Amino acid sequence: MPFAVSLVGWIVVHFMIGLAGTWVARRYALHRRLLDEPGERRSHVATTPRGGGISIVAALVLALVALAAWHPDQARVLLGGAAGLLLVATVGWIDDHRPLSAALRLLVHAVAAVILALGVYRANDNGAEACVVFAAALILVNVWNFMDGIDGLAASQAVIIGLGYSLYVVDDPAAFALALALVASTCGFLPFNFPKARIFLGDVGSGSLGFALAAILATALSAPPRLPATVQFAWLVPLSAFTIDTSLTLMKRIVGRKRWWTAHLEHAYQQWAARAQGHVGVTAAYAMWTMLGVGLMLLIRMPSMQMPSMQMLSMHSGSAAFIMAAVIAWHLLGVAAWIWLQDRGRISSKGS
Numbered sequence: 001m002p003f004a005v006s007l008v009g010w011i012v013v014h015f016m017i018g019l020a021g022t023w024v025a026r027r028y029a030l031h032r033r034l035l036d037e038p039g040e041r042r043s044h045v046a047t048t049p050r051g052g053g054i055s056i057v058a059a060l061v062l063a064l065v066a067l068a069a070w071h072p073d074q075a076r077v078l079l080g081g082a083a084g085l086l087l088v089a090t091v092g093w094i095d096d097h098r099p100l101s102a103a104l105r106l107l108v109h110a111v112a113a114v115i116l117a118l119g120v121y122r123a124n125d126n127g128a129e130a131c132v133v134f135a136a137a138l139i140l141v142n143v144w145n146f147m148d149g150i151d152g153l154a155a156s157q158a159v160i161i162g163l164g165y166s167l168y169v170v171d172d173p174a175a176f177a178l179a180l181a182l183v184a185s186t187c188g189f190l191p192f193n194f195p196k197a198r199i200f201l202g203d204v205g206s207g208s209l210g211f212a213l214a215a216i217l218a219t220a221l222s223a224p225p226r227l228p229a230t231v232q233f234a235w236l237v238p239l240s241a242f243t244i245d246t247s248l249t250l251m252k253r254i255v256g257r258k259r260w261w262t263a264h265l266e267h268a269y270q271q272w273a274a275r276a277q278g279h280v281g282v283t284a285a286y287a288m289w290t291m292l293g294v295g296l297m298l299l300i301r302m303p304s305m306q307m308p309s310m311q312m313l314s315m316h317s318g319s320a321a322f323i324m325a326a327v328i329a330w331h332l333l334g335v336a337a338w339i340w341l342q343d344r345g346r347i348s349s350k351g352s
Contacts, residue, residue: 018188021055053205080119140210152194164294
């Protein structure tokens with residue numbers, strides 16, 4: 001980002017795009033009758049317009065193109081991110097208007113992930129990192145789609161993780177600015193979605209949030225300074241609330257021979273919201289878990305930031321053993337929480 005463009009101005013512009021764009025998207029959705037109706041496989045109880053996430057997409061495409069012009073050494077990744085994001089958003093936008101098959105959507109998501117991964121490969125000639133980016137993009141797009149089921153959950157998680165990633169990639173101006181664009185534009189959307197949703201992200205928004213998070217990491221991988229390989233595992237920690245709930249719930253449905261790709265109410269957050277008869281507490285609890293995860297990620301990251309006051313941490317939090325143990329322990333704790341929530345759901349079902 002050039003010096004002439006202030007950090008505050010960058011944040012304000014993207015916030016306003018998110019805010020004004022969501023207002024316009026809501027009017028459009030009401031006019032076109034793009035509405036999510038309540039049902040036995042949905043967690044909301046009122047008819048609500050969808051597609052508000054298009055405002056976040058517009059802000060992020062603008063950010064990616066601008067950053068590609070300002071950082072030509074990372075332009076391949078940033079433009080790949082813009083192209084992939086447009087693909088994910090387009091198939092989501094069409095699906096919001098006229099449902100598409102799961103196979104077609106997954107194919108488009110895979111193509112978008114390939115484009116982003118190719119940008120990373122062409123930037124650093126590292127096939128392993130390109131494969132990681134491909135997997136991250138494909139997984140996160142679908143994780144955010146699955147987890148966008150109650151008011152404010154998917155958007156608030158993107159804001160918290162985006163803020164954490166902005167500090168995680170603070171040494172990279174392009175990745176840092178992209179993370180702030182994600183946070184600012186999503187904050188512009190959130191007042192329409194939480195605590196009482198007046199519009200949903202829709203598939204156009206939920207999948208795009210997941211792809212944007214992968215694009216931030218892809219951008220950071222495309223330029224020095226490079227983080228040690230072990231430290232890079234830390235980026236998994238803030239994602240854990242979503243990745244654990246999604247992966248274990250899907251495994252449970254696959255084992256039960258259910259149509260795992262269809263809408264359902266078996267995620268831990270859905271069962272919790274049903275028991276609580278509200279969304280605010282569940283969204284807040286997931287937010288607190290993720291904030292703790294961001295704190296752990298930054299604790300792991302700090303010794304790599306060459307900050308004199310943090311050198312005392314390098315003996316333990318910079319070591320591979322500490323990092324792997326911390327990441328594994330955090331995820332095991334998350335698995336235990338998921339099992340506890342699922343057990344409470346079964347008890348509640350039997351009692352009712």
